Amino acid sequence: MRQTFEVINVKCSGCAHTLKTALKKEFGEIEVNLELEPRQITLIIEESAITALRTKLKKLGYPMSDEDLSTIEGFSTTAKSFVSCAVGKMGS
Numbered sequence: 001m002r003q004t005f006e007v008i009n010v011k012c013s014g015c016a017h018t019l020k021t022a023l024k025k026e027f028g029e030i031e032v033n034l035e036l037e038p039r040q041i042t043l044i045i046e047e048s049a050i051t052a053l054r055t056k057l058k059k060l061g062y063p064m065s066d067e068d069l070s071t072i073e074g075f076s077t078t079a080k081s082f083v084s085c086a087v088g089k090m091g092s
Contacts, residue, residue: 002044006065007057010039015062022060027053038065 010016016032019041023030027049033040045053057063 001046002042003050004040004042005053006038006040007062008038008065008067009062010034015039018060019057019062023053023056026056 007019010019010032013034016034019032020030023043027043027045029043031042033042043053054064054067058067
């Protein structure tokens with residue numbers, strides 16, 4: 001089923017490139033909407049795979065907007081997103 005999720009810490013096309021590249025193998029093609037805030041990703045995904053998507057997004061530093069993050073987790077995901085962004089800019 002085609003679903004859209006709101007994600008945080010996505011700032012630019014470098015972040016979008018990182019998401020598309022890192023998620024493609026496991027989840028297929030990902031669309032990233034940089035026009036809205038919070039940013040949105042859209043993909044075809046089964047309900048049973050959403051937990052794995054959440055985990056992968058959090059590891060990349062781009063958790064879903066409905067995640068209940070502690071202060072430390074929030075800082076950690078923001079730091080990870082800066083690294084992911086830089087990597088995405090180099091790869092695009």
